Amino acid sequence: MIWQDIQRIRNEVPLIHNITNYVVMNTTANALLAVGASPVMAHAVEEVEEMTGLARALVINIGTLSVPWVEAMIKAGKEAHRLKIPVVFDPVGCGATQFRTVCAQKLIQEIHPTVIRGNASEVRSLLRAGSGTKGVDSRHASHEVLDEARELSRTAGCVVSVSGEVDLIVEGDKTVRVANGHPMMSKVTGMGCTASAITGAFISVNPKALSAAAHAMALMGIAGEIAVKRSAGPGSFQLNFLDTLYSIQGSDIEEYLKMQGL
Amino acid sequence: MIWQDIQRIRNEVPLIHNITNYVVMNTTANALLAVGASPVMAHAVEEVEEMTGLARALVINIGTLSVPWVEAMIKAGKEAHRLKIPVVFDPVGCGATQFRTVCAQKLIQEIHPTVIRGNASEVRSLLRAGSGTKGVDSRHASHEVLDEARELSRTAGCVVSVSGEVDLIVEGDKTVRVANGHPMMSKVTGMGCTASAITGAFISVNPKALSAAAHAMALMGIAGEIAVKRSAGPGSFQLNFLDTLYSIQGSDIEEYLKMQGL
Amino acid sequence: MIWQDIQRIRNEVPLIHNITNYVVMNTTANALLAVGASPVMAHAVEEVEEMTGLARALVINIGTLSVPWVEAMIKAGKEAHRLKIPVVFDPVGCGATQFRTVCAQKLIQEIHPTVIRGNASEVRSLLRAGSGTKGVDSRHASHEVLDEARELSRTAGCVVSVSGEVDLIVEGDKTVRVANGHPMMSKVTGMGCTASAITGAFISVNPKALSAAAHAMALMGIAGEIAVKRSAGPGSFQLNFLDTLYSIQGSDIEEYLKMQGL
Numbered sequence: 001m002i003w004q005d006i007q008r009i010r011n012e013v014p015l016i017h018n019i020t021n022y023v024v025m026n027t028t029a030n031a032l033l034a035v036g037a038s039p040v041m042a043h044a045v046e047e048v049e050e051m052t053g054l055a056r057a058l059v060i061n062i063g064t065l066s067v068p069w070v071e072a073m074i075k076a077g078k079e080a081h082r083l084k085i086p087v088v089f090d091p092v093g094c095g096a097t098q099f100r101t102v103c104a105q106k107l108i109q110e111i112h113p114t115v116i117r118g119n120a121s122e123v124r125s126l127l128r129a130g131s132g133t134k135g136v137d138s139r140h141a142s143h144e145v146l147d148e149a150r151e152l153s154r155t156a157g158c159v160v161s162v163s164g165e166v167d168l169i170v171e172g173d174k175t176v177r178v179a180n181g182h183p184m185m186s187k188v189t190g191m192g193c194t195a196s197a198i199t200g201a202f203i204s205v206n207p208k209a210l211s212a213a214a215h216a217m218a219l220m221g222i223a224g225e226i227a228v229k230r231s232a233g234p235g236s237f238q239l240n241f242l243d244t245l246y247s248i249q250g251s252d253i254e255e256y257l258k259m260q261g262l
Numbered sequence: 263m264i265w266q267d268i269q270r271i272r273n274e275v276p277l278i279h280n281i282t283n284y285v286v287m288n289t290t291a292n293a294l295l296a297v298g299a300s301p302v303m304a305h306a307v308e309e310v311e312e313m314t315g316l317a318r319a320l321v322i323n324i325g326t327l328s329v330p331w332v333e334a335m336i337k338a339g340k341e342a343h344r345l346k347i348p349v350v351f352d353p354v355g356c357g358a359t360q361f362r363t364v365c366a367q368k369l370i371q372e373i374h375p376t377v378i379r380g381n382a383s384e385v386r387s388l389l390r391a392g393s394g395t396k397g398v399d400s401r402h403a404s405h406e407v408l409d410e411a412r413e414l415s416r417t418a419g420c421v422v423s424v425s426g427e428v429d430l431i432v433e434g435d436k437t438v439r440v441a442n443g444h445p446m447m448s449k450v451t452g453m454g455c456t457a458s459a460i461t462g463a464f465i466s467v468n469p470k471a472l473s474a475a476a477h478a479m480a481l482m483g484i485a486g487e488i489a490v491k492r493s494a495g496p497g498s499f500q501l502n503f504l505d506t507l508y509s510i511q512g513s514d515i516e517e518y519l520k521m522q523g524l
Numbered sequence: 525m526i527w528q529d530i531q532r533i534r535n536e537v538p539l540i541h542n543i544t545n546y547v548v549m550n551t552t553a554n555a556l557l558a559v560g561a562s563p564v565m566a567h568a569v570e571e572v573e574e575m576t577g578l579a580r581a582l583v584i585n586i587g588t589l590s591v592p593w594v595e596a597m598i599k600a601g602k603e604a605h606r607l608k609i610p611v612v613f614d615p616v617g618c619g620a621t622q623f624r625t626v627c628a629q630k631l632i633q634e635i636h637p638t639v640i641r642g643n644a645s646e647v648r649s650l651l652r653a654g655s656g657t658k659g660v661d662s663r664h665a666s667h668e669v670l671d672e673a674r675e676l677s678r679t680a681g682c683v684v685s686v687s688g689e690v691d692l693i694v695e696g697d698k699t700v701r702v703a704n705g706h707p708m709m710s711k712v713t714g715m716g717c718t719a720s721a722i723t724g725a726f727i728s729v730n731p732k733a734l735s736a737a738a739h740a741m742a743l744m745g746i747a748g749e750i751a752v753k754r755s756a757g758p759g760s761f762q763l764n765f766l767d768t769l770y771s772i773q774g775s776d777i778e779e780y781l782k783m784q785g786l
Binding site: 015017022025026029030033034038039040041042043044046047050051054055238239240241242243244245246247 | 545546547548550551587588589590591617620621622623624658659660661710711712713714755756757758759760762763
């Protein structure tokens, strides 16, 4: 149940360690706080393992990657794997440049993520280089990459969560579809990164990765639908989205939820 | 026509590659999305050339520069020059420290920007070291540096766009003046950086650099004037500015525009 | 008087040099602008001393520290000490990892801060390693660490400002208590970092460090109380907080102030 997960996050205030990109550090920290979690951002190789060891989930995001940061991501990810702390991996912009694709593939091999969360082009590029992500935006709809998501789920041994007009959350043969959300969400930078961070919060309180990942996408989409009703554009949407994450109730979830397959 | 440029941005959703400062990455990405473009931030030397090659404009901004980032800026800028992709250069804080002035001058020589966009003190310092920028704020009015802007335009072979109470956009002997804008804009960090990013969006769809740069400053100023009417201070102004960029119409441009010389 | 300090900031627009973390660079710059100061962020070792020399206060914050940034912090801090420019130090997350604790202790020894501003767990960890900060959140109330704050004030020879439900601002045996503020402030990332930046603004116009640090905490708390009344959650709170900093009047200070000991 989504609402149970949200209540657990609010009650337990889990520490979520993020090694993420410069663009979204502030906004994803605020989204984690709004949903009830406790975010920390730390990337120095000297401290990432110790910080991960304190956390209940690790979120790794390559949006503004560089070589030293990838080293820190690997160190933190390996420590999380050793301590059985769940890891969410967001391959931002994978497919746009060879460097991103190679780093993303290496990270998946080294850190064994619990959930890979990306857009359709990013997910496709993890299997087939040169699929042509447009910067950090998708060129494909989620349903076009269902087969790739399944294959990636099997080969990487993890849940694959593909955002799109309908989100697909895949674990082996199982597929959950979430039809919540609003196009305005694509007019705010880093909403995908926020989805990954929120997935980290859910997986920190819900050990069933498929369910946790789907619940996170449902909350994102529902909060987006509610927030957009109060918004005149992407500026006011940003604050209404945070206010909605903070104040959302179980009855809102019931009213808006469009989730199939769980 | 400004409105034609805006419509082209909204229809074509051009990818704009930004190598910019930590302070404004989020806000300039959101401004680019609000105006209709697709932003990407990437700075690793391993990928900047490939990312620039995908983009329709490159925006370089030295607000929080360091040696490795300047290297990446040069690589990206040279690739843009080679591929005839327009480049906007924002010499943030140039004149405040010798390091900034030297890096900015070197960048201009190496990357051949299409537009240099800065405040009056920054523009002056590009010609005369030691002109004394106050951190990132200008100590001079734009009209005080018209001669320097013209000289810089000739020597660097590019358009020079100087923000101020009246913006001056200069190409050789031609001068466009934009009298739009509001003092509240100086109470939000990075509005100059946003102007540079928006200039990147305009120049990606309008190959006439003088016109594109002037149109960008006009849109900034007009959106600022409209947004401030709905705002109680610089916090609400930020979101109203994004909402206005997103929803602005041709009739708003006609009503507010104060542009001469084009 | 708090109001006199605010008026001086608004009139003199002091340049505040920040070497701070990626999460809060935008929001603390905007808070400094809203209160009337002029922020600059610069961290390159090649320019930090020169930039500090232009500023009226230096704010150092280790929220996303790494070895090269700590080097720059030390260089800037020593230059500030040499030029008698006041320094505010925020040991974000100190106590969470050994790296943070060691770096924070080293920074205090090298740069002689004028004010150390942190939460209770961070302050405790500066004296006793292993006190267990939860990421960047406190596990202790401010009143639990009064003795440590006094000891730290004596050994480091500076003012210690501990945020909490009641803020404690300590200089040797003197203790100021500020009971302003609202729990919503802990739902927005970086409000502690903002408090440190605002402390920098106050100390740049008020040479009495105990009074400047207490005034800054009082303004933070009062602006928070006013802003929360207009807010539906942490998203709208952020913008209302900036609007309040920008528009606050002497009569607001008088009406809300809960400060003892000054």
